[in-house]
Amino acid sequence: MTQQQMKPHEPGAEPPQGGRDPLGGSGAVFGGRGVVIARETASQTAGPYVHIGLAPQQAGFDIFEHNFGSVLTNERTQGERIRIEGRVFDGIGTVLKDVLIEIWQANAAGRYAHPADRQPGKAEDPEFRGWGRSCTDFDTGVYTFDTIKPGVVTGRNGRFMAPHINVWVVARGINLGLNTRLYFSDEAEANAKDAVLNLIEWEARRATLVAQRSPGTTGVPVYRFDIRLQGDGETVFFDI
Amino acid sequence: MALEENTVKNAPAPDAEYLMRDTTSHPPALTPAYKTSVLRSPRLAPISLQQSLSEVTAPVFRAEEFGPLDHDLILNAAKDGLPIGERIVVHGYVHDQLGRPVPNALVEVWQANASGRYRHKKDQYIGALDPNFGGCGRMLTDANGYYAYRTIRPGPYPWRNRVNDWRPAHIHYAISGSGWVQRLITQMYFEGDPLIATCPILRIVPSEEQIRGLIALQDPSAFVQLDSRAYRFDIVLRGQRATLFENAVQGVPA
Secondary structure, eight states: OOHHHHSOOOTTOOOOTTSOOTTSSSOEEOSSSSOEEOOOOOOOOOOTTHHHHHOHHHHTOOOOSSOOOSBOOOTTOOSOEEEEEEOEEOTTOOBOSSEEEEEEOOOTTSOOSSTTOOOTTOOOOTTOOOEEEEEOOTTTOOEEEEEEOOOOOOOGGGOOOOSEEEEEEEETTOSSOEEEEEEEGGGHHHHHHOTTGGGOSSHHHHGGGEEEEEOOSSSSOEEEOOEEOSSTTOOOOEEO | OOHHHHOOTTOOOTTOEEOOOOGGGSOOSOOTTSGGGTTTSOOSOOEEOOOOHHHHOOOOOOGGGSOTTTTBTTTTTOSSSOOSSOEEEEEEEEEETTSOBOTTOEEEEEEOOTTSOOSSTTOOOSSOOOTTOOOEEEEEOOTTSEEEEEEEOOOOEEESSSTTEEEOSEEEEEEEOSSGGGOEEEEEEETTOGGGGTOHHHHTSSOHHHHHTTEEEEOGGGOBTTTBEEEEOOEEEOOEEOOTTGGGOOSOOO
């Protein structure tokens, strides 16, 4: 490529052949009527040192006053306290110790803390953002979240969705972040009606998305959610 | 029939769905040239979902969660002096595939220091740590989708893929936009770096155009005189799509 082709363009300028589009991405023109839909910036692996940027305390240093972490609740958050914990396995069953997981969920009433959620009759909870991140432990490979059990969110076109948590997995060796969902073992009736679980035509695979509830040792129920990236029992991932 | 009669209560806001992800914009999951992907890549096809509120919403961040030096990597870990290396500003816009700015997006960056060494307990590279450099920063985009931070230009470093593989100098990015489907992790490279041509992690990106989109260009218009050079790096997230009339179709399963 030449220097000329690599110069950025002002909006409205004609992109050179093979060069950048006016939106600044490496664009593509679709639709045949001049509607420009730029390509999404290419994904790259999070790499082995993802902790520096997203969980610096785990990398071994303290830099930010306020850290994003794995505890989603405070004492005023409404809802049933739960702990989620699990491990992530590669294609030969190795426990991975360099994975970062994020979760995004509705509050106890089944409402997301986001302006696009306009479900009637479901109150916002100002004490719950519904988002957290956790890294698998360098020694044990276990990740944990302390959160609340979400309520029911109505699905697309009014379809039923069982209570669930959205899960995003990145790590060294993962080229594009993996999306999955966590469902709850004590919601078998709701899970059986869930619009998304029922899309998975291989019934046996649905179980990979169901976290198993146990009483726990601290009075807070624990849901076990292991993720298998490849091979036997491979977790269902979604193209969203 | 009026559109409103057919609008299903509780459906996602019709203005808030995102374009289907074009997977040809990204490296595939299994890329043997990047060896670590071999055992960490799903073998089964992902299940395609139409979006619900779960996919079109995302966490909202507030300015008060960020400290005044969070986006200043030159100062945010400095102890008894300034970090060593080339001072640079990195700036750009986050917009969606249709050119709309993505305001209030969380942009998090991390990188090695000028020696190519990460401040991380697992990094064993012989390159020296810099006592005055941390290597992480974060910020929110403004109303125009604009972000800027200053830092030290990172150094390249060797890694054990093949025994003489070197990563080009790069800065890692994690971006959280207005919808969960926009979540993206990527890496920014520097114009003119000869290691770009051979890096396995970069060569698995499926087109030269997409690789070019990851290369920041030197931007003299933003140089700080007698202080720092500048690089421009724009980011494109998934676009919001038009969903006109969709809810008017009755009897069609979700």
